Amino acid sequence: MRLHRLGITAFGPFGGAHEIDFDALSAAGLFLLHGPTGAGKTSVLDAVCYALYGSLPGERATGAQGTGLRSDHAAPHARAEVVLDLTVAGRRLEVTRQPAWERPKKRAAGTTVDKAQTWLREYDPATGTWRDLSRSHQETGEEITQLLGMSKEQFCQVVLLPQGDFARFLRADAEARGRLLGRLFDTRRFAAVEQHLAELRRAAADRVQEGDRVLLAALQRMRQVAGEATGVPVPEAEPGEPGLAAEVLGWAATARSTLRERRTVARLALTAAEQEQAAARRALDEARELHRLQQRAGQLRARRERLAATADAHEERLTRLARARKAAAVQGALDLRNAAEQAHARARRAEEVARAALPAEHAAPATRLAALARTAVEELGALASARRAERRHAELTGELARVDREEQADETLLAETADWLERWDTARVALQREETEARDAAAHADRLAALLGPARERLAAARRRDTLAADADRARAAALTAREEAAAAQRHWLELKETRLAHIAAELADRLTDGEPCEVCGATVHPRPATRAAGHVDQRAEDAAHAAYRRSDAGRAEAERALGVVREELAAATAAATTAEVAGLAAEARQLAEEYERARAAAEGLHAVRHRLDAAGREHERRLAERHAAERRAAARATLRDSLVREQGVLEEELAQARGGAAGVAERARQLEERAALLTEAAEASRAAEESAGRLKEADAHLADAAYRAGFDTPEQAAAAVLDDAGHRELQHAVDARRLEEAEVRSALAEAATAEAAALPPADPDAATDRVRRADLRLRAAAATDEAAARDTAALDTLSRQATAEARRLGPLRAQYERVARLAQLAAGTSTENERRMRLESYVLAARLEQVAAAATVRLHRMSGGRYTLVHTADRSGRGRSGLGLRVVDAWTGRERDTATLSGGETFFASLALALGLADVVTDEAGGVRLDTLFIDEGFGSLDDQTLDDVLDVLDTLRERDRSVGIVSHVADLRRRVHTQLEVVKGRDGSRLRVHGTGG
Template identity: 65%
Template sequence: MRLHRLRITAFGPFGGAQEVDFDDLSAAGLFLLHGPTGAGKTSVLDAVCYALYGSVPGARQSGQGLALRSDHAAPATRTEVCLELTVAGRRLELTRQPPWERPKKRGSGTTTDKAQSRLREYDASAGSWKDLSRSHQEIGEEITQLLGMSREQFCQVVLLPQGDFARFLRADAEARGRLLGRLFDTHRFAAVEQRLAERRRAAEAQVRDRDAELLADAHRMQQAAGDIVELPLPDLAPGDPGLAESVLSWAAIARSTARERLTVAHYAQSAAESAQAAADRVLDDVREVARLQSRFAEARERAARLEERSGAHREAEARMERARKAEAVAPALGLRDAAEADHRRADAEEAHARAQLPETFVDAGAAGLASAARKAAEELGGLESARRAERRLAELGSERDALGRQERADDDVLQDAESWLASWEETRAGLQGRIESAQECAHRAEQLAVQREPAQARLAAARLRDQLAGDTDEAHARVLAARERATDARAHWLDLKEQRLQHIAAELAAHLVDGRPCAVCGATEHPTPAQKIDGHVDQQAEETALAAYQRAEEQRAEAERQLGVAREALAAATAEAGDAPTSQLAEQAEELTRRHAEARDAASGLHAATEALRQAEREHERRLAAHQEAAVRAASRATRRDTLDREGAALEEELAQARGTAGSVSARAAELERLVGRLTEAADAARGAADTAQRLKDADARLADAAFRAGFDTPQAAAAALLDDAAHRELQRRLDAWQHEAAAVRAVLAEADTAAAAQRPPVDLAAAEQAASDAARRVREAASARDAADRRCTELDRLTHRATASVRRLGPLREEYDRVARLATLAAGTSADNERKMRLESYVLAARLEQVAAAATARLQRMSSGRYTLVHSDDRSGRGRSGLGLHVVDAWTGRERDTATLSGGETFFASLALALGLADVVTDEAGGVRLDTLFIDEGFGSLDDQTLDEVLDVLDSLRERDRSVGIVSHVADLRRRIHAQLEVVKGRSGSAVRQRGH
């Protein structure tokens, strides 16, 4: 990656447009970026980082967005950073514009524009730039892919922050691990540690769950066994060793005891069943004797009752004999009753038919009635033509009525149309007025909407102004408190430092060893070393106080930054809202909103008024057409009415002759039809009455002859002797029942075993039944006990089988848990096998740190004239862990010591060597992307002339790899040594850059 040109506008301290030509500066290989404190040297590097990644380095990230804008910039000048560079063989141009508040184009106040980005590539064949993207996300992904490193890595290996690496040299293993983890992205190894820990917890949970299931089965077995097992269940919890063996052993004892109880229950049930069989046999014998004795006594009682009913039985037999004789007369009786009923019905029908006839036909016979019916039918047939004429006359009347209804309807249409058309002009003028009024309201609503938006914006700004005023007061109070805490912490640190320096001799004496030279005087004998006094302040206490002071300073700076942000926001809100009270602005905004709503409601009737006018015009056309059509139909109706009148007069003359005295032809025809029907019905009824009278006479003669032959004096006597079906069946049932009962009694009294049983004494059936019931109860109790024992054995067998299967499934889970637990503890550094107590991520980072130390040593030896070498150490440190130690080997003493013991100048060039080495390693890690431009920020003021020459020689050697190095420093001696310079000059209107090439 090589930088070519940087253009900065209204960024940081630069109020106007500034341009840096890195091609001219890089031609010498080494160039200097210098200027007074606060001029903006670091802001140049911030601009490079912001152009590439859209954010600035490190702690300055909190100043994104509006805070990047220069306070010296003109209101209409937009903040912009444009960087031209070559990376991966492609020449690109990156332009970034952060969000900014600009003056509104219309009205007063400001508005915020969104951030913008643009990426272009130079097309050498076409000799022009072409746009690639304007998306923040796409540009960020493209740059990260081309450079092969994140923003944090870029700031660490291209913009070399010496202060960070000085802290890196003195940091503990945890701090080094955090930095190296961000640079080399070793989070995947931490994820492996976490994944192993999660798998360990999951496997442990599975083992515990299976143990809990096994223990639950054991408790179920204990419940199933009840009190048959005296040995208690082992008192173990899930995860305890030996749980499976203890449960299976207890289950075996429970099963054997349950089987013994089942065998005893089988024998008890067999004995109870034998006793029950003997009691049942005795009961059966007693029941049979009792049955025979009861049967004989019951037969004697039935025989006595039959003797008492013998007279009634003989009377029933005589009544049955007389009924059998009367059955021969029954057919003749039925025929005579049927003939009499037919005769009475025929007489009634004849009387009813004659009552419907005129008086002239009362005495007529059947033949006369039939002749009169034929004559009336002939007259009815002659009225068919008159009927057709009458129907036509009715149709003519209906047609005249329809013409009348049409005439009345057309009159209504004419009157309605003439009335509506008379008011048409007035209606149209009213609708036109509504439309014009709604249009005026719509125009007024648009004007009010334009006025309402600025009023609402000022109201929102006023409310924000009021809120920010309180926030600013709170922030100011926090700043005062933070300053006081920082002052107290600094005073406490300086007091401890002074106390430590006063007794530093005792601290140095604690490290003296006889025979070894003193680090201060070089003596090998130490006769009276200084002793520590009570309350001695050691290095740890001083560093703790220093750290507390630094934290307080950071909190103070953060509080002051927040106060500045609050004040800037308050000023912006006050500029937009003005000095008007919030209540007044709220009233103005509410009034504009109300007037806008009223105008909008009034304008909402525009569409309805326009639609009403269109409907009224269509109604006008419809009414006019209806008026014309009604006039045409009136003329046609007059002609049709004359035709109908002439045809009706001719038909009336014809019908007057046909209907005679009747009201109409139809009425006359109806009279004739009724007369024909009644005459025909009366003739038929007269003939039927004569026929039934003759049949009744014949039936009486046959009945008298049948009664004489059957032995009855009169037909009435024969009829009285007859029985209906129900009486006959009842009498026969009584006779059959008496005979059946008599035969059954004789059969029982003739049985030999029944008679023999009656001679024996009565038996005790209740005692035999009680004995059998007791035996059955004992059998049920024995069977219930056997079933319970059987179920107990079955349940114990089932639960034991289930527990055995659980134990078999638990074995692989325990093996898996043991294997995963070993891997998890090994990766976490807590295993006994991990002698260094080194986590997996620390192990990977240690390998990277070893590479960085090797790469840094090559430059550190040149800077220190071969004296110092950086080495990686995996000795244990805090929390018992190891792997990220960094020591320096002093060739003059041959001893290895901690990097924290280096002096200020030594710390600078050691950290510089470390930064350059880290840049090489990270570059290789990122895919070997060439870094042709590097920046080194400050630290050269702590070097002497000789060491400065050696450091510059090392930096100058970077040109061997076609690199250019920019040194950011205000050391005056560097301005004499380095000819290519970029000077940042500050002034009241903002900073500016001055460039001097090689």
């Protein structure tokens, strides 16, 4: 990295615009940056750091950011700006940064804040012009960090060498050294490895203990199942103890053997109980059968005695059944006579009821009643014309009522119409005003819609711009990786090619043939042909490496093409979105959308207002038409009313003659209809009574004849002997049941088993039942014992299998835990195998510190006149850390001593040597980026003349590497020794810069 030019405007103590030409200052290799205290020497270095990283170094980063970077001496409208022109990684770049500042408003009183701005440009030597790369803070920072290969903290340590920090570093304890080295070399990944191993150890321990707890839980369940029958003490081990699985599985095997023996004993007891129960049940069945037969014999003897006692009743039933069979011949005549008698009784009752309804004609014969009915029917027919007149009279009354209702409705309509027409003008004006307001809102909504679309497009472009910025970062990283891979593949190919060419003689010797001329020298004798050496590279290996290089180079080209595409898309998105932030554009779009929604909501009522206005106009026309129609209907109704009243008067005279004494024609007709119906019904009932009396006499004669032929003296005797179907079936059923029962008793008493049972002593089924009950109790107890033993045995087998499976699963986990625990202890420095008790991160930092000490010793040895050497020590110090110690070897005494024993001047040049050595190591660590410009800040005032000369000689040697070194100091003696100077002049209106000794 080489600085060419630095422009400072309104930055820090510099109120105006200043430019530093580092090319002119670096021509001498060593230049001095000096000025009085507080003039702004360090601000020059701050400007370099701010241009590269966008923030100030160290503790100043939190105290002067944002608007605080602008100079208090600057003009009101001058904006702070830093422009840095530098070459890094073969590319010449220009970085421009403007911090945020609070400027006066242009058109009003007060101030407003402008956001920070960043520009990154690259010089194109082919065209001699600058081209823009980015205007993004993040993208510019990532590009600079990637090209430099170091963070801001590393840059401030290796380019802007802060002597105070390295003096503290020289005398610090191991813990403080570890913090600084950790920031510079970024050993967080090794600390992360330690933490990851510790987490793996804890996780593995948790899994092992969880498995042990599962085993112990299984042991407790097995203990509950087995009870105390095993006689073996239960293991009392804790989770995590070795050998727990073996103890649990051994106890389970003993418990299983004991439970199987218990199951065998229970099975034998169950078999004996089953045999005893079977014998008891057989004895109970035999006692119950004997008891049943003895009870049956007693019941049969009792039934035989009861049948003998009811023999007379049985004979009476047989006699009655014989008389009922003879009376069956008279049954038809009896049924006919009963039917005739019932019909005559019904006819007489109907005649009495019909004549009771005619008091005047109660005793008239049937013929007279029929004649009176015909007369009433003839009179009813004469009332048909009067009925039509009555219906017409009712219709006229309805029409007059309808006319009255229509007249009343029209009067109401005319009143409502008059009231509505009075309000018409006011309602029309209000609706027209609403229409105007809605039309204005619609126009405003159209204007907002025209603004909302572009605002949303800018917001989408800004979001795409931010997304593409991240894509560009990834594409840039991929392109850098592809370039590195292609360069590595090219180096590998060239190395193989160089190696092959170096040993090409052996490859040519393989093709030599005795007597044939050599391809190189033409000789036909080959006394000492070359042989293949170890690591020989042949054509195939070279071709493979070359092919790998071509593939890597093609990948690099593709990655760079993808990066170019992303950059073009990013530039387009940036142009569309301008430099506005997404949040501001989103707020603007959201505000426009809200205003548009409000205007659109107001405009949505336009159609409804127009619809109401049109409807109101139509309603106005309808009301006017209805008023005219109502007036026409009123004139027509007056003529109709007069006609209806005249016709109604004529009909009333006709109806008065037809009604007679009745209330109306209908009432008169109803009276005639009722009279005709009563007379007709009475005549028919009288004729039916006369006919039923004749049929009853005929039935009496037929019944007397049938009783005599059947053998009965009178019809009454025959009727008494008749049985209905239910009585006959009941009597016959009783006779048949008596006969069947007599046969059953005789047959049952004749059976041999019944007779033998009756001859034996009485049976005792209760005693046999009690014996079975006792046998059942013993069987259930034995079965329960056997079932419990089987259940316990099965449960213990299942739990044992689960415990065995868990022990097998736990074996690899325990082995894994032991491996992880050993690695974690080794990395954490707590293992006995780690002899120095060094953590992994400390080990890596110790290696880096050893490199730093070796690089620093080269310069320290020269600065101290060969007296001092810095050495790294691995002794433990500072909170138990080891491996981060620094000691000084004094060649004059030949002894090591602590760095804190150095004097002030010795501490300065020792820390300077340490800083330069650290810069070399960090530079190598960052990928070998050349650092052509360095700055050393203060500390030279503590040196004597000789030591100062030695130090300057050492710094002067840096020019051998084409480096330029800027010394930042206010020591007066340096102004004589270093002729090229950049002076910072302090004044009331701000600091200024002056250059001396550049020849310009």
